Amino acid sequence: xxxxxxxxxxxxxxxxxxxxxxxxxxxxxxxxxxxxxxxxxxxxxxxxxxxxxxxxxxxxxxxxxxxxxxxxxxxxxxxxxxxxxxxxxxxxxxxxxxxxxxxxxxxxxxxxxxxxxxxxxxxxxxxxxxxxxxxxxxxxxxxxxxxxxxxxxxxxxxxxxxxxxxxxxxxxxxxxxxxxxxxxxxxxxxxxxxxxxxxxxxxxxxxxxxxxxxxxxxxxxxxxxxxxxxxxxxxxxxxxxxxxxxxxx
Numbered sequence: 643x644x645x646x647x648x649x650x651x652x653x654x655x656x657x658x659x660x661x662x663x664x665x666x667x668x669x670x671x672x673x674x675x676x677x678x679x680x681x682x683x684x685x686x687x688x689x690x691x692x693x694x695x696x697x698x699x700x701x702x703x704x705x706x707x708x709x710x711x712x713x714x715x716x717x718x719x720x721x722x723x724x725x726x727x728x729x730x731x732x733x734x735x736x737x738x739x740x741x742x743x744x745x746x747x748x749x750x751x752x753x754x755x756x757x758x759x760x761x762x763x764x765x766x767x768x769x770x771x772x773x774x775x776x777x778x779x780x781x782x783x784x785x786x787x788x789x790x791x792x793x794x795x796x797x798x799x800x801x802x803x804x805x806x807x808x809x810x811x812x813x814x815x816x817x818x819x820x821x822x823x824x825x826x827x828x829x830x831x832x833x834x835x836x837x838x839x840x841x842x843x844x845x846x847x848x849x850x851x852x853x854x855x856x857x858x859x860x861x862x863x864x865x866x867x868x869x870x871x872x873x874x875x876x877x878x879x880x881x882x883x884x885x886x887x888x889x890x891x
Contacts (some may be wrong), residue, residue, distance in 0.1 A: 661809035668680050671812060675699075675709035682781060683711035686799065691790065694763075696723070696782040697771075700734050707840040714761060718784055727751040728758075730782040733768035737778070739800060744788040765790040769799050771807040779810055839873035842880050881888070 661678075675697045683695040696710040696719035705723045710716035712757040722728030723812050728751050742748050748755050758766075763784045781803055784792060789855040793797075836858070843854035858876070862869045 661805055672709060674809070679709040679711045679870075682783070682791070682802070682806075685714075686783060686795070687800070691785060691787050694784040696730075696784075698730055698780050698782055700731075700778040701776075703776070704715070705731060705734075714763070715782070717782055718758060718761055718763060719763075719782055722753060722782075725751070725754040725757065728754045728768075729766045730768035730780045732782045732854075733770045734778040737772070738769045739789060739796060740768040740771070741796065743791075747786070762786055764788040767791045767799060769795060769796075769803045771813055772801055773807065773811055779807075779808065801840070817821070835870055836873040836878060839876040842876060 694715035696715040707719040733740040766784040840854040
């Protein structure tokens with residue numbers, strides 16, 4: 643799917659619709675971010691030169707390069723994460739756009755700038771994406787030209803980012819719900835196997851459920867195995883086949 647940036651100013655629904663479709667068509671957050679990075683790069687590149695893009699996510703105070711339009715953008719993003727400083731990390735911290743017009747003249751973040759100067763990038767634009775809570779994100783745009791981003795470019799990227807933020811929030815919420823569902827299913831599988839094993843021990847030893855659980859817990863500690871694994875081993879020995887539950891896909 644392609645979209646001309648000029649259509650953004652004509653209709654918010656065009657951009658929102660594209661990005662929402664992107665969320666629905668992506669199997670996970672990483673895939674969504676990868677396509678977002680590629681699309682952003684293609685959208686803001688021009689005849690005068692390419693614009694590279696990376697997407698950085700800050701969770702639990704740790705920055706992560708979520709996706710990049712190419713390897714050079716990925717390397718630039720990872721440099722910021724390594725040094726813990728740079729325009730895009732600053733943009734996320736301040737929740738405002740940060741521009742580096744000419745990397746050769748930049749005096750902020752000296753360690754990062756010294757390392758970044760060897761990658762053929764001359765100007766950088768970091769634009770934050772409003773997510774939620776302590777989670778933050780940013781679009782990191784890189785140009786091989788000095789002064790590669792005009793005031794109009796910055797406004798267009800910020801406008802685009804305001805729409806991308808909504809879709810990223812949606813993608814993250816879907817991922818969170820999926821993780822919760824998977825964790826619950828795993829817990830139910832474990833509970834089923836443990837209950838089956840406890841029942842087998844109760845039948846063999848004519849003991850209470852509490853006693854059966856103590857027996858399995860002691861075996862778990864003695865063998866340094868997870869309780870579920872001990873239970874699965876017990877059920878497998880009795881059934882002479884691997885145990886399956888209703889929660890197994």
